[in-house]
Amino acid sequence: MTTIDLSPLLRAHRSIRKYKSTPIAPALIDEVLSESIAGSSSSGNLNTFSMVLTRDAERRRRLFQLHLEQDMVLQAPLVITFNADTARTRQWLKMREARDNFNNFHGFMVAAFDAVILSQTVALAFEARGLGICYMGTTLNQASAIAEFLQLPETVFPVTSLVVGYPDEAPKARDRLPLRAYVHDEIYRPHSEAEIDALYEAREVSGWNRYLGMGPDMAARFAEHDIKSLAQFYTSELKYSPIAMGKISEQLQALLQEQGFDRKS
Ligand SMILES: Cc1cc2nc3c(=O)[nH]c(=O)nc-3n(C[C@H](O)[C@H](O)[C@H](O)COP(=O)(O)O)c2cc1C
Structure with missing residues (x-):
């Protein structure tokens, strides 16, 4: 082949x-x-x-x-x-x-x-x-x-x-987490909090800046919804609201x- x-x-x-x-x-x-x-x-x-x-x-x-x-x-x-x-x-x-x-x-x-x-x-x-x-x-x-x-x-x-x-x-290419975030060897091994910190470190900066840069009023909208981190943004009314989902x-x-x-x- x-x-x-x-x-x-x-x-x-x-x-x-x-x-x-x-x-x-x-x-x-x-x-x-x-x-x-x-x-x-x-x-x-x-x-x-x-x-x-x-x-x-x-x-x-x-x-x-x-x-x-x-x-x-x-x-x-x-x-x-x-x-x-x-x-x-x-x-x-x-x-x-x-x-x-x-x-x-x-x-x-x-x-x-x-x-x-x-x-x-x-x-x-x-x-x-x-x-x-x-x-x-x-x-x-x-x-x-x-x-x-x-x-x-x-x-x-x-x-x-x-x-x-x-x-x-x-x-530009959108980032992905490091390979070890997705791959488990033989058995599934949940990540420790320190590993989650390390895995998401870069994305928490790039993702936050990306969404903040999406419009001139984004900073105000984040403040209005009390959004202080990328994780909070993801489950806010502006993205994947648990009520809407x-x-x-x-x-x-x-x-x-x-x-x-x-x-x-
Ligand atoms: C199932 C699925 C649904 C998606 N829905 C949307 C969408 O409604 N609007 C949008 O702009 N992008 C949508 N996307 C694109 C993702 O946002 C995109 O794949 C992700 O941010 C990674 O970026 P990349 O595809 O450029 O690598 C969707 C992707 C998938 C796989």
Whole structure:
């Protein structure tokens, strides 16, 4: 087997949040998607995912609202919503008089893994061709409204989205924690407080400065919310508020039921 050096591609990864309006050739999109499907592992090779492409400017404007008005949804010519999708498989099973399945929580989990694995392959395949991507976590915040907007049927659930386009910025690489933060040898060994201090030391400076630099009024907003550290920012009303996250969690559980991933036995 020939080896391919993926390092330059991985090292060049940046989430891109500013895009040119240059359209992406439909043939290039088809090529990326079909190669990515072929190049992604999938549980049982059932390929329990689907993608909805949003290119139409008016429909992107509506998605822009659903994605909490993140400008890149308006700028980038393509938004791909990745769905955990057992509907097509279940339809096939039914047509062949096989037993119904995959309309349960396990089915959802496996389909969600399939969809997310595919999304990252698609991200790399676009990046390898010089395009930029950014994931849209707001897919989960607005999953119910997005499912309705995209007319997703039973046992199809939006798990993540990518905006894709030609970059109009060249941001610096974002930091990661040292490798030892993520890797455990043979057994899991919780970090001591001193290790957490050391692991987060650099990020607590770079992250704080980054968020502080996001707008002229950020210092005032931090003060208003009594935010004194990066950690406090992350669970404040300005970022991942536990109250908002709790509400979204309830909505996601309800949507799992509404979309029919609720079979018990
Ligand atoms: C599941 C997921 C959801 C994300 N959602 C958003 C988002 O809604 N808006 C945004 O600007 N970036 C979003 N991102 C991008 C992350 O902020 C980004 O990957 C992270 O800060 C690391 O930066 P990098 O990708 O440039 O290395 C998301 C990333 C992931 C994996």
